[in-house]
Amino acid sequence: MVALSASTASRSQLSRQWILKTKITGDFISEGVAVADLNKDGKLDIVAGYYWFEAPSWTRREMAPSRTFDPRKEYSNSFSELGYGCEWGRLG
Numbered sequence: 001m002v003a004l005s006a007s008t009a010s011r012s013q014l015s016r017q018w019i020l021k022t023k024i025t026g027d028f029i030s031e032g033v034a035v036a037d038l039n040k041d042g043k044l045d046i047v048a049g050y051y052w053f054e055a056p057s058w059t060r061r062e063m064a065p066s067r068t069f070d071p072r073k074e075y076s077n078s079f080s081e082l083g084y085g086c087e088w089g090r091l092g
Contacts, residue, residue: 024058027068030078049078 030049038045043055050066053059069076 022058024053025060028071028076029066029068030076032078049076 024046029051033046033048035044035046037043038047038052039054041055045055046053046058050062050064052061052063054061066077
């Protein structure tokens with residue numbers, strides 16, 4: 001999984017900007033990812049399968065028991081992710 005970040009420049013300006021590529025994990029854990037501010041620190045975290053990666057250090061956190069998968073032999077058990085805005089304090 002790789003995170004890409006760039007400034008909010010226009011397309012013509014972006015060609016003159018640097019894009020930072022960061023490898024977060026080499027494990028196959030999900031077919032898709034989502035971004036959301038899970039811990040309300042103002043930084044977008046990455047969600048993939050049953051894991052989330054806390055920005056900006058990309059510390060891997062487990063949300064539920066899971067495992068890595070072998071992409072040559074199997075699909076993961078997570079095909080898409082969705083970041084949805086809600087107030088966790090109001091749940092339950």
